[in-house]
Amino acid sequence: xxxxxxxxSSLSASVGDRVTITCRASQGIRNDLGWYQxxxxxxxxxxxxxxxxxxxxVPSRFSGSGSGTDFTLTISSLQPEDFATYYCxxxxxxxxxxxxxxxxxxx
Amino acid sequence: QVQLQESGxxxxxxxxxxxxxxxxxxxxxxxxxxxxxxxxxxxxxxEWIGEMFHSGSTNYNPSLKSxxxxxxxxxxxxxxxxxxxxxxxxxxVYYCARVGAVADxxxxxxxxxxxxxxx
Numbered sequence: 772x773x774x775x776x777x778x779x780s781s782l783s784a785s786v787g788d789r790v791t792i793t794c795r796a797s798q799g800i801r802n803d804l805g806w807y808q809x810x811x812x813x814x815x816x817x818x819x820x821x822x823x824x825x826x827x828x829v830p831s832r833f834s835g836s837g838s839g840t841d842f843t844l845t846i847s848s849l850q851p852e853d854f855a856t857y858y859c860x861x862x863x864x865x866x867x868x869x870x871x872x873x874x875x876x877x878x
Numbered sequence: 879q880v881q882l883q884e885s886g887x888x889x890x891x892x893x894x895x896x897x898x899x900x901x902x903x904x905x906x907x908x909x910x911x912x913x914x915x916x917x918x919x920x921x922x923x924x925e926w927i928g929e930m931f932h933s934g935s936t937n938y939n940p941s942l943k944s945x946x947x948x949x950x951x952x953x954x955x956x957x958x959x960x961x962x963x964x965x966x967x968x969x970x971v972y973y974c975a976r977v978g979a980v981a982d983x984x985x986x987x988x989x990x991x992x993x994x995x996x997x
Contacts, residue, residue: 772940805983807924814973814987815924821981858924862982866939867926 773797773861777870783878790846792873794859799839803863806835806844809872810855818857819844849875880905882974882988890968890995896961900974900988907955908932912977914984915948915959917970920992925970929977930957964995 774797784790794804802822807815817826819835822842832847846853854877859870886898900913907913914929928938930948938946947960961968971992975984 803982807984809924814975814990815984816987817983817985820978820983824981826983826985860924860926860983865937866941869924869926872923 772866773800773863773868775859775861775868775870777857777859777873779873780871781874781876783876784849785878786849786851788849788878790849790853790875792844792857792859792875794837794842794844794870796840796842796861796863800861800863802838803861804835804837804842805860805862806833807858807860808853808855809858815858846875880976880986882976882986884972884974884988884991886991886993888992888994890964890993891997892965892995894964894995896959896964896968896972896993896995898959898972898974898991898993899956900958901954901956902976903955905976907950907952907957910979913948913950913957914975914977916973916975916984918973918990919967919970927959927961927972966995969993969995 776795804822806819809815818833823835834845856872856874881903883901912929915927930936945962950957971990973990974988976986978985
């Protein structure tokens with residue numbers, strides 16, 4: 772199975788900060804990667820699919836980049852509602868595998 | 879608007895079988911979508927369990943493959959998960975989710991249901 776390694780596992784940031792989360796795949800996965808946001812007690816919600824495509828309805832402050840093995844999720848200006856845990860997910864091959872998550876906390 | 883809703887027992891005995899159903903509303907289980915199960919142990923990350931297409935095709939996580947079955951009930955517009963020989967390690971919130979038809983990502987999720995394995 773492809774291993775997805777996210778970093779950092781947690782971070783503290785202030786409203787208005789630019790935040791970057793990275794995800795590294797154990798082998799090349801083209802651009803078959805999505806980013807999900809999960810708030811406590813809720814189901815995950817897709818933000819980005821195919822590495823850089825913004826899901827309909829998701830604010831433009833979220834962006835994704837990367838291809839192959841290295842990927843990035845960027846929040847250009849952190850908002851109060853963005854404090855959550857973020858997961859990457861590869862859908863290049865089976866089994867689909869998630870990163871371990873990055874918890875974004877208030878500084 | 880597509881909605882998914884999980885249902886099933888919240889408590890299962892060790893060595894027993896976990897059975898959950900996902901009711902789909904606002905869309906057809908026979909559409910051009912795959913339908914999946916994902917789980918999350920308390921305080922931990924997400925794990926893909928497997929998926930099915932309305933034709934009956936399935937893909938499973940090898941870590942669970944010998945114990946898991948995902949099936950469809952077209953008349954009821956629902957799909958189901960069965961996990962046999964459960965242990966405490968199977969205690970988790972179980973989510974059903976739809977895979978987008980245009981690209982492979984989960985576009986709709988159920989709210990999740992906690993299943994505890996305990997005697």
